[in-house]
Amino acid sequence: MSVKLEIAQDILLNLVTVMLTERVALSECWRRILGETVRSDMDFPPFDRSPLDGYALIAEEVVNATPENPVCLKQIDYIPAGGTPNTSVSFGTACRIMTGAPLPPVATGVVRLEDTIVNGDNVTILDGRGADKNICFRGEELFTGEEIVSEGTIINAGVMGMLAVLGKSRPYVFRKPRVALVATGSEIIPVDFPLVPGKIRNSNSYMLSAQVAEAGAQTILLGNASDNVDEISHLLESASDCDVFITTGGASVGDYDLIGEVYKKMGITLLFDRVSIKPGMPVLAGIRDGKIYLGLSGNPAAAAISFEQLVRPVLMKMSGRKTWWRPRIKAVLAAPFKKKTGAKRFVWARCWQTGTDILVEPSGAQGNGMLKSAMGANALIVIPENSPPLPIGTEVEVILLADA
Amino acid sequence: MSVKLEIAQDILLNLVTVMLTERVALSECWRRILGETVRSDMDFPPFDRSPLDGYALIAEEVVNATPENPVCLKQIDYIPAGGTPNTSVSFGTACRIMTGAPLPPVATGVVRLEDTIVNGDNVTILDGRGADKNICFRGEELFTGEEIVSEGTIINAGVMGMLAVLGKSRPYVFRKPRVALVATGSEIIPVDFPLVPGKIRNSNSYMLSAQVAEAGAQTILLGNASDNVDEISHLLESASDCDVFITTGGASVGDYDLIGEVYKKMGITLLFDRVSIKPGMPVLAGIRDGKIYLGLSGNPAAAAISFEQLVRPVLMKMSGRKTWWRPRIKAVLAAPFKKKTGAKRFVWARCWQTGTDILVEPSGAQGNGMLKSAMGANALIVIPENSPPLPIGTEVEVILLADA
Numbered sequence: 001m002s003v004k005l006e007i008a009q010d011i012l013l014n015l016v017t018v019m020l021t022e023r024v025a026l027s028e029c030w031r032r033i034l035g036e037t038v039r040s041d042m043d044f045p046p047f048d049r050s051p052l053d054g055y056a057l058i059a060e061e062v063v064n065a066t067p068e069n070p071v072c073l074k075q076i077d078y079i080p081a082g083g084t085p086n087t088s089v090s091f092g093t094a095c096r097i098m099t100g101a102p103l104p105p106v107a108t109g110v111v112r113l114e115d116t117i118v119n120g121d122n123v124t125i126l127d128g129r130g131a132d133k134n135i136c137f138r139g140e141e142l143f144t145g146e147e148i149v150s151e152g153t154i155i156n157a158g159v160m161g162m163l164a165v166l167g168k169s170r171p172y173v174f175r176k177p178r179v180a181l182v183a184t185g186s187e188i189i190p191v192d193f194p195l196v197p198g199k200i201r202n203s204n205s206y207m208l209s210a211q212v213a214e215a216g217a218q219t220i221l222l223g224n225a226s227d228n229v230d231e232i233s234h235l236l237e238s239a240s241d242c243d244v245f246i247t248t249g250g251a252s253v254g255d256y257d258l259i260g261e262v263y264k265k266m267g268i269t270l271l272f273d274r275v276s277i278k279p280g281m282p283v284l285a286g287i288r289d290g291k292i293y294l295g296l297s298g299n300p301a302a303a304a305i306s307f308e309q310l311v312r313p314v315l316m317k318m319s320g321r322k323t324w325w326r327p328r329i330k331a332v333l334a335a336p337f338k339k340k341t342g343a344k345r346f347v348w349a350r351c352w353q354t355g356t357d358i359l360v361e362p363s364g365a366q367g368n369g370m371l372k373s374a375m376g377a378n379a380l381i382v383i384p385e386n387s388p389p390l391p392i393g394t395e396v397e398v399i400l401l402a403d404a
Numbered sequence: 405m406s407v408k409l410e411i412a413q414d415i416l417l418n419l420v421t422v423m424l425t426e427r428v429a430l431s432e433c434w435r436r437i438l439g440e441t442v443r444s445d446m447d448f449p450p451f452d453r454s455p456l457d458g459y460a461l462i463a464e465e466v467v468n469a470t471p472e473n474p475v476c477l478k479q480i481d482y483i484p485a486g487g488t489p490n491t492s493v494s495f496g497t498a499c500r501i502m503t504g505a506p507l508p509p510v511a512t513g514v515v516r517l518e519d520t521i522v523n524g525d526n527v528t529i530l531d532g533r534g535a536d537k538n539i540c541f542r543g544e545e546l547f548t549g550e551e552i553v554s555e556g557t558i559i560n561a562g563v564m565g566m567l568a569v570l571g572k573s574r575p576y577v578f579r580k581p582r583v584a585l586v587a588t589g590s591e592i593i594p595v596d597f598p599l600v601p602g603k604i605r606n607s608n609s610y611m612l613s614a615q616v617a618e619a620g621a622q623t624i625l626l627g628n629a630s631d632n633v634d635e636i637s638h639l640l641e642s643a644s645d646c647d648v649f650i651t652t653g654g655a656s657v658g659d660y661d662l663i664g665e666v667y668k669k670m671g672i673t674l675l676f677d678r679v680s681i682k683p684g685m686p687v688l689a690g691i692r693d694g695k696i697y698l699g700l701s702g703n704p705a706a707a708a709i710s711f712e713q714l715v716r717p718v719l720m721k722m723s724g725r726k727t728w729w730r731p732r733i734k735a736v737l738a739a740p741f742k743k744k745t746g747a748k749r750f751v752w753a754r755c756w757q758t759g760t761d762i763l764v765e766p767s768g769a770q771g772n773g774m775l776k777s778a779m780g781a782n783a784l785i786v787i788p789e790n791s792p793p794l795p796i797g798t799e800v801e802v803i804l805l806a807d808a
Contacts, residue, residue, distance in 0.1 A: 026595060027625055030614040042599065051703070053656065081631060082590030084602045099656065099702065100591045102602055141774060149779065157618065158778030161611030161704050165604070165775065169596035186486030187504050191430060192573035195446065198488045198506060200569070207565030210434040214561065221431055227485065252457065252503065298503065299455070300565050329757045353733045356799070358760065370545060371569065374562030375553065395760070402806055 002274040005344060008285065009313055011271055015287055018320050019243070021172040026163055029155045033216065033320040034163075035172035038149045043139035044165060047102040050110045051136050055123055057094040059109025062128025071125045075118075077104060094123050103135060110134035142166075152322040154216075174320035177217040180242040181205045182235050184249040184258070185298055186226040204248040204296075204303050207371070211307050214402070215315040217244075232262045236293070243291060243318065246311065249298030252282040259284050259295035268293050276343040276385070280306035300371050305346050308380070308399075328382075331398045333390055335361035341387040348377035351398055360398050377401060406678040409748060412689065412714055415675055419691055422724050423647070425576040430567055433559045437620065437724040438567075439576035442553045447543035448569060451506040454514045455540050459527055461498040463513025466532025475529045479522075481508060498527050507539060514538035546570075556726040558620075578724035581621040584646040585609045586639045588653040588662070589702055590630040608652040608700075608707050611775070615711050618806070619719040621648075636666045640697070647695060647722065650715065653702030656686040663688050663699035672697050680747040680789070684710035704775050709750050712784070712803075732786075735802045737794055739765040745791040752781035755802055764802050781805060 003011070021035030050056060057073060065071040077087050077095040085104035089095055094111075095104045103110070109131030117124040142148060148166065149159055155173070163171055183202040191201050202224045209219040220242055225231040227250060236245050250258045251273075263270055268286035275283045279302035284295030294311055296303040316324040331351055339345075351360040360381055364373035380399040383390070390396070407415070425439030454460060461477060469475040481490050481499040483506065492509035493499055499508045507514070513535030521528040546552060552570065553563055559577070567575055587606040595605050606628045613623040624646055629635040631654060640649050654662045655677075667674055672690035679687045683706035688699035698715055700707040720728040735755055743749075755764040764785055768777035784803040787794070794800070 026610055027613060027623070030617045044604075046599065046604065047601070080590060082592075082602055100589060100604070141776065148776075153779075155614070156779065157611050157614035157708065158775050158781070160614040161607040161708075162775045162779060164595045164607035164610040167595060167599065167605055185504060186484060188486075191568045191571060195450070195571065197451070198486055200448075200450070200504070201571055203565040203568035206430055206568040207561050209431060210559070210561035210564040213434045219431070304561065304565075330760050332760075353762075356734050356736075356762070358757075358762070371562050371566045372545065372552075375557075375560065375566060377562070 002276055003272045005275055005277050005309060008272055008275045008283070008310055012285060012292060012310060012314050013317055013324070015290075016292060016314050016318050019175040019177055019318050022175050023170040024173050026160065026169050026171060029163070029171060029173060030160060031216065032155050032173040034149055034151055034153045034155055034159070035174045035320060037147060037151045038163065038166060038168060038171070040142040040144055040146045040148050040166060042142070043144055044142035045136050045138055045140065048138050049100055049102050049136050050097045051099065051134055052110060052112055053099050054097060054110045054112045054134070055094040055116060055125070056097040056103050056107040056110050057089055057125075057131065058091055058107065059128070059132035061091055062109075062111060062125045062131055065125040065128035067126045071128065073123045073125060075121045075123050079104065108132055152320050154321070177244055177315050177318040178220055178242040179212045179217050179244045179246060179315070180220045180222050180236065180239040181208055181212075182222045182232060182245075182247045183224040184227065184232050184247050185224070188224045188249070190224060203371070204298065204300055207300055207304060208246060208248070208307055211304065211312065212315070215312045216319045216321070217315045227258055229258050229261045229265055232258065233266050236262070236266065244311070244314065245291065245293045246296060246307075247294070248296045248303050251284055251295040251297050263293065263295075275306070275310065277305065277309060278341070278343045278345045280309065280346070281343065283310060285310070301348075301374060304374055309346070326402070327400045329358060329398050329400060330395055331358040331360040331379075333361065333392055333394045333396055334359040336392050337362065337381070337383065337390040340389055341383045341385065344385045345383040346399075347381040347383060348373040349379045349381045349398065350377060351379040351400070358398075360396065406680055407676045409679055409681050409713060412676055412679045412687070413717055416689060416696060416714060416718050417721055417728070419694075420696060420718050420722050423579040423581055423722050426579050427574040428577050430564065430573050430575060433567070433575060433577060434564060435620065436559050436577040438553055438555055438557045438559055438563070439578045439724060441551060441555045442567065442570060442572060442575070444546040444548055444550045444552050444570060446546070447548055448546035449540050449542055449544065452542050453504055453506050453540050454501045455503065455538055456514060456516055457503050458501060458514050458516045458538070459498040459520060459529070460501040460507050460511040460514050461493055461529075461535070462495055462511065463532070463536035465495055466513075466515060466529045466535055469529040469532035471530045475532065477527045477529060479525045479527050483508065512536055556724050558725070581648055581719050581722040582624055582646040583616045583621050583648045583650060583719070584624045584626050584640065584643040585612055585616075586626045586636060586649075586651045587628040588631060588636050588651050589628070592628045592653070594628060607775070608702065608704055611704055611708060612650060612652070612711055615708065615716065616719070619716045620723045620725070621719045631662055633662050633665045633669055636662065637670050640666070640670065648715070648718070649695065649697045651699045652707050655688055655699040655701050667697065667699075679710070679714065681709065681713060682745070682747045682749045684713065684750070685747065687714060689714070705752075705778060708778055713750070730806070731804045733762060733802050733804060734799055735762040735764040737765065737796055737798045737800055738763040740796050741766065741785070741787065741794040744793055745787045745789065748789045749787040750803075751785040751787060752777040753783045753785045753802065754781060755783040755804070762802075764800065
């Protein structure tokens with residue numbers, strides 16, 4: 001049941017559905033995924049308004065004003081920000097106006113305070129050029145009924161501001177998928193336990209929890225289990241509120257590779273048990289009651305790549321995202337990649353620009369256990385299946401990792 | 405007191421210091437900034453170990469084994485993951501070994517289970533090539549005393565895994581700077597208030613709270629104040645636990661532009677009151693008791709750019725980051741930029757790759773109030789001061805925004 005990567009991705013993506021939505025205070029919405037399409041219920045600005053402090057007037061009257069030939073007007077009103085005009089302007093008059101305040105009727109422009117001299121009620125306009133440009137027109141940013149932000153948009157700073165403009169104090173966002181993590185292996189101990197011979201600390205759960213967070217989902221750390229079917233299945237059954245269940249370890253062939261047995265015991269239908277990529281080939285995938293179970297390798301670098309390629313797109317779809325894939329670009333190898341490649345390979349890498357060329361090189365030793373190369377990577381090089389060793393200068397495909 | 409951008413940045417960066425550190429549970433450390441330099445207190449792997457399930461043996465003995473000329477050995481031990489060897493191997497013998505288990509003494513290689521036939525204690529090796537490569541050597545990933553992660557590193561998935569390997573269950577991380585936000589302006593109402601004529605909702609605080617979060621800092625939303633010195637200073641004084649104080653509105657010249665007066669009343673020393681960039685020229689900066697006060701424009705696009713250029717680097721430094729600046733690349737304009745530019749200008753933009761060229765174009769109308777262009781931007785075009793209109797094909801400098 002070894003499958004190609006694209007088929008494995010298809011299988012999983014077709015089995016999962018988008019999460020339900022929930023309402024969340026806008027102040028907590030950064031990086032959440034919008035769960036509704038938001039239309040404007042108003043024109044914005046809601047009225048013609050002044051973009052600066054100055055005098056609202058009839059622009060045509062002052063267009064030729066200069067310090068040598070100033071135009072003298074009478075101030076007849078004063079409109080603070082948050083206020084409303086009491087009267088309209090006419091030739092020979094002007095209204096003092098603050099940034100953001102509504103223009104008085106008949107006014108067709110605003111002259112900056114700096115271009116005037118004020119003496120009691122008398123306003124001398126020294127420069128009236130472009131006064132007609134100093135208006136933010138009603139509806140120029142948003143008009144009633146206009147679709148402003150669509151469902152599935154990630155809430156960045158601009159979207160956050162826009163939702164506030166529209167009064168979305170508690171927008172609908174997609175619930176975060178809840179991802180249960182179990183590290184298996186009798187050699188694994190919790191991170192705060194003292195090391196004893198033959199044991200290593202549970203690093204996979206922590207590494208994956210960061211990957212889960214980066215994908216916009218929520219981690220439930222279930223801890224670690226020894227190589228024991230009952231222990232592992234007990235932990236998995238304990239988290240019935242979760243949507244996706246990930247184990248690390250016990251995923252390849254061998255007596256202690258128990259995840260297949262765990263799936264049998266729990267009544268989980270096996271979808272596939274290896275994927276032709278390197279690292280990350282041993283991956284069990286199963287489904288029960290619509291929930292996805294993934295058994296990743298115990299090797300950190302393999303687990304990280306399997307997560308990137310198989311779990312992240314699934315979480316992105318479940319989270320309501322419109323795109324499930326990271327951006328890919330073309331780059332040029334700045335160092336040779338000396339291994340020949342059978343199964344499609346992913347290589348932790350650093351990518352940068354020199355002049356207008358995008359260069360990339362592996363970010364260190366890429367052994368199965370090597371977390372070092374992942375620490376400093378900002379990209380993954382994609383090496384197609386059956387590639388020969390690649391010399392410097394080869395154009396390669398690169399996946400950009402934002403979390404770097 | 406209008407200053408050039410680089411000088412304004414220098415002034416602020418020289419006034420702030422790095423935050424103190426705190427200890428935080430590793431599971432909460434994603435995206436935090438490491439506040440200590442972590443060295444390895446052990447060799448990792450802590451012992452020579454097997455990367456796969458199979459038989460540990462003397463590699464030289466089986467190097468020529470084939471299905472036609474197999475080598476038969478006697479199994480003398482069984483080393484599960486988490487176990488320790490009971491004996492050493494010798495010519496003619498092999499130990500069954502699980503992934504991650506320590507190699508028995510004298511063993512120089514491991515043959516995969518798939519390349520063997522097992523019958524009771526008799527193990528037939530069908531393929532022994534490369535058995536000597538199937539060892540993860542003690543200390544090959546980390547050695548005792550080696551500097552592994554340095555202070556100031558952002559904790560990504562790889563770093564998270566590495567800290568777990570090293571038992572850093574509660575690493576030191578830099579405290580997040582606390583940023584107080586006040587939106588000023590009598591026309592501003594809270595986001596959950598009904599709109600009435602002449603009023604607009606407080607969008608700046610929400611937009612900036614996302615920018616603060618993206619910079620790794622923490623927002624304290626103080627709400628909004630009318631154009632009143634006492635009201636604004638009361639709000640600012642109420643948040644004495646904060647490290648940076650940002651107001652929006654009231655930052656340009658005019659009777660209702662009160663932030664300068666607020667600073668006077670509060671005894672805040674004014675550092676500068678405008679910066680020669682567009683948008684975002686009106687920026688007051690002040691300092692009192694070592695804490696920074698910034699008065700940004702009430703126009704969202706101007707406030708966003710002032711934040712990006714002046715506040716973000718400050719927060720990055722305070723957060724303990726090693727680099728305070730976003731990555732910049734060269735790109736080619738895919739659409740003309742028709743305005744001529746006086747002060748240095750920043751333009752919200754989208755940037756993408758076609759073939760091996762990086763192209764960029766403005767992401768929509770760039771008016772002062774325009775949040776739309778910020779919503780869809782993944783980059784900012786930097787237009788140098790005193791530039792003519794720029795035709796298609798011009799090479800420009802681009803700042804990459806991760807939050808897109």
